[in-house]
Amino acid sequence: MSAYLVGCDIGTSGTKSVVMNEEGVVLGKHTITYNTLTNSLGWAEHDPEDYWNASADTIKEAIRQSKVDPKDIKGVSVSGQSPACILIDKNLKPLQLSHFWMDRRGVKEAQAIKEIVGEDHVFDVSGNPTDPYYGTVKLLWEKNNRPDLYKEAVKMQNPNDYTRMKLTGKLVTDASNASLTGITFDIVNRKWDTDMIEKIGLDPDKFPEAFACEEIVGEVTAEAAERTGLAKGTPVVAGTVDCNAAWVANGILYDGEMSLAMGSAGVLGVIHKQPKFTKNMITIVHPSVGDPMYSTVAATCSCGALLRYYRDEFADIEAIVADKTGKNLYTYLCERAAKIPVGAEGLITVPYFMGERTPIWEPQARGMMFGMNYSHTKDHMLRSFLEGACLAIKDNFEMMRDTGVNMKTPLVLAEGGAQSPIWRQIVSDVLNVDSVYMADAKAAPEGNAIIAGVGTGVFKDYSVVKDWVKVSDESKPNQENAAKYDEIIKIYRRLYQEVKGEYAELAELVSKLDRM
DSSP: OOOEEEEEOSSSEEEEEEETTTTTTTEEEEEOOOEEOTTTTTTTEOOHHHHHHHHHHHHHHHHHHHTOOGGGGEEEEEEEOOOOOEEEEETTTTTTTTTTOOOOOHHHHHHHHHHOOOOHHHHHHHOOOOOOOOOEEEEEHHHHHHHHHHHHOSSEEEEHHHHHHHHOOEEEEEEEHHHHHOOOOOOTEEEEOHHHHHHOOOHHHHHHEOOOOEEEEEEEEHHHHHHHHOTTTTTEEOOOBBHHHHHHHHHSSSTTOOEEEEEESEEEEEEESSSOOOOSEOOOOEEOOOEEEEEEEEEEEHHHHHHHHHHHHHOOOHHHHHHTOOHHHHHHHHHHHHHHTTTTGGEEOOBBBBBOTTTBBTOOOOOOOEEEEETTOHHHHHHHHHHHHHHHHHHHHHHHHHTTTTOOOOOOSSSSGGOHHHHHHHHHEEEEEEEEEOTTOOHHHHHHHHHHHHTTTTTSGGGGGGGOOOOOOEOOOHHHHHHHHHHHHHHHHHHHHHHHHHHOOOOOHHHHHHHH
């Protein structure tokens, strides 16, 4: 009898689920999108029930498509965009909206933590910086600004924790997500530093127990079974962060292997065995069997989100043309961008539209376009968006390389933006590295199905994935273009240095305007 597995990934803009067999073949899949709530103060929120409804409905539809008997599904695992902060009460109900990784409201709280325990100590314990990005900072913001809700909460949860809670009734997390709660998570010993938690004024009991990514943490309840179509009692495996799940699916498993996930954010990850961490980068516990593995991660706030923003705000006419010609709108937009010369004829985008994470950790940063003149068209702007996302990655890539991180080529490109051959070539040219792409690449939901398979014994370890990944396209850098980007990034970096002192004043001005 064949074994089947379910993987679910809760993304920034939507949730995807798959049913997969033990040969890695996807038999059913479904996606549901939802809205993100943002404001001029840098807030970014989701309704937690959107996570659960989208998870339940996509799992149910994927099972329906697969025609698999739910009783033959051996396990389920969920990943998610992370970190976030969802306060859960004693009745397992959310007390507020989820403020997730893109949210930048905790500037004062991050600064307070730096002053109380010191950035160096935080890095020594967690392998991560101190920034509003991290879940611990978000929880401290809740305590400082909504103390009644904080007091009522029994645990904090991340997006995939929330769905896991709805599946099993248990308030737990996985080691990868705990890494991104950050600050107070001892990443080597994989436990909460309760002394630090108390020192910064938080309650250790509000932090969920962290399990290994491959560990079974519960079973599908009767209520969840009815909602999802899964069988009651199906094992639920802890899971991981979305980028790590995608890397597992693409065979990024061993020391030095690296991949760039071009989703809403740009996330470059390098896998390594040694617990040696790079300052100003993100460190996450990576799924593994046997020796502990880590991923050193460069994470920008804007990659595919830039193209989506352009689509929503500027591409009304292009949407009509694409529809009439039967083309995918994103494909059509990238084709238009390809007609613009390298460097967009002097138009440079610094893509800090929602602040920036690595390497500058500037929550109040905002995007800018430099060099615009009357000869520039919307297509120049579009090309500049694609290039700006890659310049932000290059800023990180060179820092990682210069600090001695083992980085094996080719770079594996994955997720949304990687579907565009034009954008793939821009990545290779900007970074000046060989890259590969798999047209039938498995993504985060498939990675979760694999994690579920390892956790339930369907697979002995993750090496099975190596037989499934097939390269469909290779990109080699155009050296003439690479040389141009080496010059462009010099200006790109100086632009931030020239204006960074203005961001705090701009944020204060925006706050005043909103109050007037």
